[in-house]
Amino acid sequence: MASMILSAKCSGMAAIRDCEPISAIVAHTSPAGNGEVAFSDWKKSSANRPVMSQIHFTGSSNCVQFQANPFKADLCQACLGKIGNHSGATPREISAALEYSVDQVPSSILPNARNGKLFVGGYKASINKTFLINNQVCLIVNTCPSLPLTMGSKYVKQLKNRNEDSSLNFRELTIDWQDSATQIISLSEITDTYKIIGDTLKTGESALIHCAQGKSRSVILAMGFLIFSGVCLSVDEALQWMKDKRQMSEPNPVFILQLKEMEKHLIAWARNKQ
Incomplete structure (x- = not known):
């Protein structure tokens, strides 16, 4: 079951490493005074989180493996299908596809x-x-x-x-x-x-x-x-x-x-x- 946390934006927010469980990650500033986000610390504690879960993969494509188009990162250069039509992709491919395809305006x-x-x-x-x-x-x-x-x-x-x-x-x-x-x-x-x-x-x-x-x-x-x-x-x-x-x-x-x-x-x- 997922957990839910409500955080208010303010000047003294905790760093990522102080916001476990994962549901508390609102990525604010570090209380240590250096202003750095403790991403590396949080990443180590979250290594078991499935990166693939950021995209719903349907597996509807007959393509054996997603091969990112170098100009359109969310498309496969082999089958021309969307990344989500495949059975999966590498973390780097998922990140690039999201950065390319997601709109800034909801x-x-x-x-x-x-x-x-x-x-x-x-x-x-x-x-x-x-x-x-x-x-x-x-x-x-x-x-x-x-x-x-x-x-x-x-x-x-x-x-x-x-x-x-x-x-x-x-x-x-x-x-x-x-x-x-x-x-x-x-x-x-x-x-x-x-x-x-x-x-x-x-x-x-x-x-x-x-x-x-x-x-x-x-x-x-x-x-x-x-x-x-x-x-x-x-x-x-x-x-x-x-x-x-x-x-x-x-x-x-x-x-x-x-x-x-x-x-x-x-x-x-x-x-x-x-």
Whole structure:
């Protein structure tokens, strides 16, 4: 089961090594006074985290092995298929594919004029400071806190730069989900998350849900919120909503099955709030 931690952005955040378990990794500044992020220490303690879980590999391609296109890192030069259509790839190939393909601007899922807006995107959206400021994003829900293991020190420095920017004012909720067939989604965890998202939107502030690509983990979490908040009445309707708002939405089939098992509970939550 994943764990959930909510952190407020402030000047005295702990370094990565002080933020175990993995779900607590919000990559802030080092209390040692040198301003360095303890990426190497955290990486050693996290060596068993599956890097491949940052992309949902379907295995639908007949290609024996993914061979990255030197000009389009998310495409295979052998079969011309996307990296996710293969059975796997090397950590370097995964990192390069994410860096090449993930958009900096997320999709607007609930552009409600009365309340705050809900956005869903990939990891680059969470470090796009211009976007965060212009859209009054005060809550970031990070479903891929182990991503630094995949992306390396460059990404960690980008997180550090964001978290030290005094012009930003946000809280970060981290949920440690792996995009794999073995990941269990907890009903209590997601309903607690939805309450925090809902409270944020009611104040007129916006929220961003992100994973590595903005394709699977963040999408399934947003789908549940659409049902929880009464916007959609079923998982199927929520999935169609997401595809209309974010065409690349393609949540892990295992996640969809789990969300369908929770469907009646989420609908009950929505009715009780009316």
